[in-house]
Amino acid sequence: MGSEKRVKISVQNLNFYYGDFHALHDISMDMYENHVTALIGPSGCGKSTFLRCINRMNDLILGTRVEGKLLLDGKDLYDPKVDVVEVRRKVGMVFQKPNPFPKSIFENVAYGLRVNGVKDKKFIAHRVEESLKMAAIWDEVKDRLHSSALGLSGGQQQRLCIARALAMEPEVLLMDEPASALDPIATQKIEDLIFELKKRFTIVIVTHNMQQAARVSDYTAFFYMGRLVEVDTTDVIFTRPKEKQTEDYITGRFG
């Protein structure tokens, strides 16, 4: 664990509703800069919903409502004055299934820059290369940057999607089960990547895979039925959790 920890994201009494359904109950926790926080819990426990609150992706779903505060560097993301487009530029996201655009590999990574008004071709080319290198896929695609991204394998597509998110130089990277659709070798690559990326970004990752959470994360939060049961360092959660529910889930007694 790093010596000096700075709170990057602070969640304070966050409640979330899908219409009448109260999906998240009074969540409060901090996430630290340049650390990986894993969100674990059984299906439907609200961990993905919580993740999608952090870049306001849930705004897209009709009839949803948020109460409480979600502070990024001390500023509430849900303040009415905040521009949601700006939030999503700062808080990048990698989705469960690889979802490259039906465009070339280059254009996929350049997309975020282009829609944010970057015109300088040299700068774009440089940033695309840099991002692909950071996502550890450059060597595999450097000779076919202008062919379709849909021709890549699933694991390559997911690393391309990571590169696409990195190109925006986000401050926070959200990952929603980024390896669940991938084979073990591709999963290994993504996990190695997370280890590298946390040097530059703050990472929040949702995972169903307990071993994965243990391997990649510094902090782990256990969600159950829309409530945050326990959050602590990954080491504590996996070796001496305070709550019985956490222990039961981790040891595979339910979930």
Added chain:
Amino acid sequence: MDKRKVIQSLAFGLFRMAALVNALALAILIYFLVKNGISAISWEFLTQPPRNMMTEGGIMPCIVGTFLLSFGSMLVALPLGVASAIYLNEYAKPGLAVRIIRIGINNLAGVPSIVFGLFGLAFFAISLHFKVSLLTGMFTLGFLTLPVVISSTEEALRSVPNTYREASLGLGATKWQTIYKVVLPAALPGILTGAILSLSRAAGETAAIMYSAAVFFTPKMISSIFDPVMALPYHIYVLATAGTEIDKTRPLQYGTALVLIALIFSMNFIAIYLRARMQKKR
């Protein structure tokens, strides 16, 4: 043999027959048209106006007229239809207003084309002083094909995976950038197919243009959008109902029908080709 297998092969046989009837109907129609109409087709037929009370000469003004009417109708229907579909599928919040709009579109699709023709005459030709003209025909056919354009565009938009939208918004794109740069390009083959299919629908339409745009015979070539036009389907109707020398006009009728069908088929083939090409390019 197992009874279930017999029933299965019987059922499949029946379905195969049903499918074959479609192909057969088309084949018979084409055979009939080609057999009777091919003798009428000549360079003169395709490039000359009719002469001698329609008993001689060609159908060039009708080909030009049908072309202008059908492409013109798309100038009206495509922007309006695509814009409506984007609104309904991407922006509109479900509610009373959207329900009313949808009911409107569905009912528009059910209005008989002769009613569109009369509406075109009353509204565009008379109230808006467009006269019986190409312009009136463009608008009348445009509104006639609007529901088809809207529903095929909506279909195309719905087939764009939501993950594209989420990915784009997640990168800090605005909703409009997402639609313009990701959703529309992905939906384009579908939109184009719908457009060309409604184009050929407009090309074959008779009732909607007989009061609003088409005339029995016009000696001069069209020079402005306020001029009336001759059109292939209406020409067939005229030859079939108004001629006195039936023996002389009958081959011309078949010839005209053959040209119309060929025109519509080639449009449909272009649609299929374009769609295949765009899907491959991804």
